[in-house]
Amino acid sequence: MRGRPVPAMGLLRQIDAVARAAFPTGLTALLMVLAAVPVGLPGLLPAVALPCIVFWSVFRPAALPPLAVFGLGLLGDLLSFAPVGSGVLTLLVVTGLVTRWRRFLVKQSFLAVWLAYCGVALGAAALEWLLQVVLGWRVLPVAPGLYQVMLSAGLYPGLAWIMSRIHEAMSRAESAP
Amino acid sequence: MIRLSIPLRQALSRLSLPVLIALAFGTMLLGKADALLAERARMVLADALAPIWATLQQPVASVRGAVQEAEFLLNLRAENAQLREENERLRRWQATALALEAENVVLQRQLRFVPEAAPAFQTVRVVADGGGIYARAVLLGIRPNHGVRKGQIALDERGLVGRVTEVGLRSARVLLATDMNSRIPVVLEGSRARAMMVGTNGARPRLQHWPEGSAPEDGERIVTSAEAGAFPAGLPVGIVRRSEGGAPEVELFARLDRLDVVRLFDYGLGGILPPEAVARPEPRPRR
Numbered sequence: 001m002r003g004r005p006v007p008a009m010g011l012l013r014q015i016d017a018v019a020r021a022a023f024p025t026g027l028t029a030l031l032m033v034l035a036a037v038p039v040g041l042p043g044l045l046p047a048v049a050l051p052c053i054v055f056w057s058v059f060r061p062a063a064l065p066p067l068a069v070f071g072l073g074l075l076g077d078l079l080s081f082a083p084v085g086s087g088v089l090t091l092l093v094v095t096g097l098v099t100r101w102r103r104f105l106v107k108q109s110f111l112a113v114w115l116a117y118c119g120v121a122l123g124a125a126a127l128e129w130l131l132q133v134v135l136g137w138r139v140l141p142v143a144p145g146l147y148q149v150m151l152s153a154g155l156y157p158g159l160a161w162i163m164s165r166i167h168e169a170m171s172r173a174e175s176a177p
Numbered sequence: 178m179i180r181l182s183i184p185l186r187q188a189l190s191r192l193s194l195p196v197l198i199a200l201a202f203g204t205m206l207l208g209k210a211d212a213l214l215a216e217r218a219r220m221v222l223a224d225a226l227a228p229i230w231a232t233l234q235q236p237v238a239s240v241r242g243a244v245q246e247a248e249f250l251l252n253l254r255a256e257n258a259q260l261r262e263e264n265e266r267l268r269r270w271q272a273t274a275l276a277l278e279a280e281n282v283v284l285q286r287q288l289r290f291v292p293e294a295a296p297a298f299q300t301v302r303v304v305a306d307g308g309g310i311y312a313r314a315v316l317l318g319i320r321p322n323h324g325v326r327k328g329q330i331a332l333d334e335r336g337l338v339g340r341v342t343e344v345g346l347r348s349a350r351v352l353l354a355t356d357m358n359s360r361i362p363v364v365l366e367g368s369r370a371r372a373m374m375v376g377t378n379g380a381r382p383r384l385q386h387w388p389e390g391s392a393p394e395d396g397e398r399i400v401t402s403a404e405a406g407a408f409p410a411g412l413p414v415g416i417v418r419r420s421e422g423g424a425p426e427v428e429l430f431a432r433l434d435r436l437d438v439v440r441l442f443d444y445g446l447g448g449i450l451p452p453e454a455v456a457r458p459e460p461r462p463r464r
Contacts, residue, residue, distance in 0.1 A: 033226060036305040036316075037233050038436065039241070043310050066194045070201065078222045080309030081350070084208030084215045089201040096194050125310075132311055135209060140311055140357070144378055148310045 020170055024060060025068040027166075028052040029075060031159075036079055043144070045080050046087065047152035049073075050124060051159045053091055054117055057098040058105050059167050069095045086131040090124050110160070118153045125149045220345030223307075223316055227348040230304040231318045238437065296409075298442045299323070304348070313356040313378055314342075315436055317349045324443075325349050328407075331439040336413040336430030337361070337401060338439050349441075353433055354414070355382055362404035363414055363427075367397045371404060374414065374427055380434070381418065381426040393417045393425040409444045 031052060035044040049072060056064040073088030080087070098105070098120065105113055125145040133140055181189070208215040249256070285292075307314035319325050331338040331351045339359065343350040354361055359376035363384075370391035376382045384393050393399075397417040403410040415427040 033229065034233070036226075036307075037230055037237055038303060038306045038315065039237065042306060042308055042313060044306070046310055065190075066197045070197045073201070074204070075222075078215075078219045079226075081219060081307055081312055081314060082309045083205065084218075085201050085203075085205030088204055089198065092194065092198050092201055096198075128310065131205070135205060141378070144310050 016173075020173070021063055023166070023170070024052070024056040024063040025072065027163075028056070028072055032072070032076055032079065041151075043148055043151065046076060046082075046128075047148055047155055048159070049076050049087075049091065050094065050121055050152050051117070051156040052163070053094060054098055054120055054156075055160050055163045057095050058102045058113065059164070060170075061099050061102060064095070066092060066095060082128075083132060083135040086128055086135060089131060090128045093127060094120055094124050110157075114153075114156060114160075117156050118149070121149045121152050121156075216343055220343055220348065220350075223305075223348040223350070224345040227304055227316070227318045230316070231302065234302065234304055234318075241435075296442050296444055298440045299325075300438055300440050301325075301349075302438055303436045307350045308353075308356070311357065311378065313353040313359075313376070313433075314339075315351050315353065315439075317351060317439065317441075319347060319349055321346055325441060326443070329441045329443055330408060330412070331441055332412065333431045333436060333439050335432065336415060338431045338433065338436065340407075341441065351439065354429060354431070355380065355433060361414070362402040362408065363399045364402040364410070365391065365393050365397050365417070366400055367394060371402055372399075374399065381420070381428055384417065384425040384427060395419050399427055 028049060031048045032045055035048040053064065053069060053072065069091050070088055073091040074084070076082070076091070077084050077087040101116075105116060108116070125148055129140060129142065129145045284290075301317045301319055303315045304318035305316040307316040317325075317331075325341060325344050327341055327344055329341040331340065337354055339351045339353040339356070341349050342352045352359055354374065354376060355378060356376045357378050359374075359382070361374040361382075363372055363374045364370070365372060365387065368391040370388050370393075372387040372393065373385045374382045375385050384399075387393060395417055399414040399417060401408040401410060401412040401414055413430050415429040415431075418426050418428045420426050
């Protein structure tokens with residue numbers, strides 16, 4: 001194949017590529033909207049957003065640009081009636097850190113990634129707590145934040161399993177001639 | 178599409194994260210400075226999503242119904258025994274209630290008592306969870322031109338749920354009585370002492386500020402108080418329970434974990450709204 005120019009992309013292939021690039025963001029947004037449906041489990045929405053963001057930042061960072069993370073954070077803040085911007089900043093910081101560590105994380109086993117995720121979730125909850133305390137100017141209890149960490153740590157394996165299936169399918173489609 | 182040289186593109190992509198983080202701080206400041214803008218943005222988004230949530234409500238409700246049905250089947254025997262006992266107790270209460278009602282009618286006739294008009298209410302479906310980590314709230318799906326106002330009081334079939342804090346075109350947000358920002362003036366029904374019910378984000382709000390000498394007793398009924406003009410007097414709220422630490426808490430009558438439909442009552446009150454709500458309650462339109 002070397003030396004020959006790459007054939008121009010057909011319209012269908014272009015649509016396919018765009019859909020693939022937009023998929024992680026779209027899926028995360030969809031999950032966040034769905035998580036707002038009341039199922040008797042409060043605080044599901046922020047717990048769903050974080051696993052998606054971390055997973056795609058580790059395994060497919062090109063598909064989750066910072067601008068998309070900004071939009072997702074804003075969506076989460078507006079949906080969960082949190083102070084606007086607190087979720088945005090938390091998700092952006094998480095994305096920045098995870099993208100920096102991704103070379104190391106991508107080679108690890110699932111269990112190691114999960115453990116790293118738990119650490120990230122704990123840090124994110126601490127940052128979110130701090131931001132809400134500063135923005136609301138009152139001391140908040142720590143327990144809801146810890147509950148949030150445990151909820152999202154529990155949701156991670158299931159979500160990661162589904163997303164890694166999708167990721168594999170996408171990689172296969174990309175490597176196909 | 179604009180073609181950029183590779184080094185420039187790399188520099189841009191490296192810069193985008195810090196720039197966006199700075200933008201996030203800007204958003205925070207903007208949300209803090211113009212709280213009305215943030216509220217409007219939230220309600221526009223909720224209005225846009227409310228029809229989708231309302232559609233999703235159907236399958237979710239049927240799945241929850243099926244799970245509940247299975248639970249009922251499992252607990253059939255124990256529940257039956259409990260219901261038999263309760264029925265027996267309620268039958269005795271019914272006799273008392275009938276006697277008291279008759280007596281009340283006689284007394285009211287003697288006093289020329291003018292009864293209060295029954296308040297108008299509308300029944301609304303709960304479509305989404307409107308809270309996050311540090312808030313307990315629900316979103317209601319309403320029809321356009323509904324007449325829902327801020328400050329209206331939401332009750333389910335058993336008792337107090339909360340108050341309307343934001344109203345959009347197709348959705349409204351109700352801050353639950355369990356939310357941390359919720360402060361509800363209540364009356365202990367046994368001693369007629371006033372107290373404050375303070376939300377903690379947990380299932381049971383705490384009682385505070387009761388007068389000395391009339392501490393809330395376990396099992397005492399709690400109703401709303403008309404203090405501060407936020408609530409009408411006498412709405413059923415819950416029962417006093419002691420926590421493990423001995424602090425008095427309220428077990429709410431309303432089942433906040435399984436809210437499907439709530440009734441919004443318009444008492445035409447203009448009391449204080451929770452601190453996070455920006456605008457004052459709107460006055461009731463004159464009829």
